[in-house]
Amino acid sequence: MERVGFIGLGQMGKPMARNLLNAGYSLTVYNRSKPPMEELASHGAKMAGSPSEVGSNSDVVILSLPYPETVKQVVLGTGGVIEGIHPGGVVIDTSTTDPLTARELYEELRKRGVGFLDAPVSGGPEGAEAATLTFMVGGENKDLERCMPILRAMGRHVFHVGGPGAGQGVKLVNQILVAIHTLAAAEAMLFASSLGLDLGMVLEVIQRSAGDSFIFRRVAPQFIARKFGRGWQTYLIHKDLGLVLKTAERLKLPMLLSSLAHEKYGAAITRGLEKIDSAAVIKVLEQLAGLKDTTKTNG
């Protein structure tokens, strides 16, 4: 069995790492702050002092980090994974970055004889807990075949979508849809509520109509209950849309809806909603419409 390393024990990474321990993998972990490391150590994980130390203790190193810059620093920077991992190892990046960053990491690691898979996920914290994530994997076939049991311990579907960077490409396509569908659901539900419609009934009917979407089913109950929680946080969807726009600029593609959505999630962040679920973007629309925020609690 491969020795596995895990770097980045946040809302996604911690439950993913936990599922690897449950599947019986020997696991070395690293995180900037200590508490999540200690929690996993109490379930049998080994704590490392740096990404490089994770590398030297592992055959396969998994990353779950928020930003492309963080990923590059942790893999290629001083004290990074690349300083510890031996040739023949593989790095799997489950973070959402962008195709260009993924290709750069692939090239740099290949020079040291280390494989690289970009393997971003869909499913959110709920999917990470339940090991039902969908992995969108870009990279070489031999690396994916080798790592397949590891990915299967954390998710339900593993798609090999193309060469290096393709996983990030498909993930950004997914994020375009997620971000716009959330904003569309907010606009539609605000319209419904201004018309005085029964919102529970609207949810019931839309689920059986052409307007149905995974996101509508997820966010409509949040609008109805006026409870947004901290599931799919606004700053992350805003960050992902930023990566979409950066990538699109390189492709010379105007992204009308994505740009508008990026701007509105940005407004939500300005309004203090960065760590609240992105469904709370409805508050930005309500403010634009001059409506009073009826939410009692923060978020």
Place this chain on the structure above:
Amino acid sequence: MERVGFIGLGQMGKPMARNLLNAGYSLTVYNRSKPPMEELASHGAKMAGSPSEVGSNSDVVILSLPYPETVKQVVLGTGGVIEGIHPGGVVIDTSTTDPLTARELYEELRKRGVGFLDAPVSGGPEGAEAATLTFMVGGENKDLERCMPILRAMGRHVFHVGGPGAGQGVKLVNQILVAIHTLAAAEAMLFASSLGLDLGMVLEVIQRSAGDSFIFRRVAPQFIARKFGRGWQTYLIHKDLGLVLKTAERLKLPMLLSSLAHEKYGAAITRGLEKIDSAAVIKVLEQLAGLKDTTKTNG
């Protein structure tokens, strides 16, 4: 069994009327142009010379017309249904109009002792053919109970969503989502194709990810095949968004995504795509990006 009348035998109305004949209803039909009337007459329908004549021959009159103005003219205008229908009759409007128009029709007909249900549908021409439509019904309970068997002969789900106008309200909510999801799918697939991703694989993965929607599954195969057909025509989605914006103006609601979508479907109409499926809006985005249209055939 109620004597039923049907006015408006277009892409939706003709198959809906056909399903009523199949269910054994005695049917009187009227349409501006003759061929669809003659087709239904060959299956046992009686042809009328005016909406008023449909009214005098029917207990329940169903409408399937493109615009609110047409509906008002056909019901309340000279030679309209109101001149023929007897007190105790019911008018069911399956057209997509708007809540205000529906309430006006309800009030005018009530003065003559005639019931009114606004009962717009979701499901498109395919749903009309297969009798799997979803009806979103606003109006009085007693009228709906009486008409339930008639609606069930044309659809699978019948939701009583509220009083007069509520059916049109929920339908507009659905159309907001349909229109934006279609444009979002176009933007996402154009991004995917510019990145060189395998579009069939993208469809496969998104179906199992958070970006999934009824519309994405419907339109992604159209983008891949570059065949748009004449299913959910652009001029109708543009018209529905126009009704959304008109209604929202009355509610003093800004509709950011709906306005943008309305503008882009308008651009598609200018480009000659009015009778082509609304998925062809991707051509507007391609033109904005300076890409060449690779579609061989019209649409």
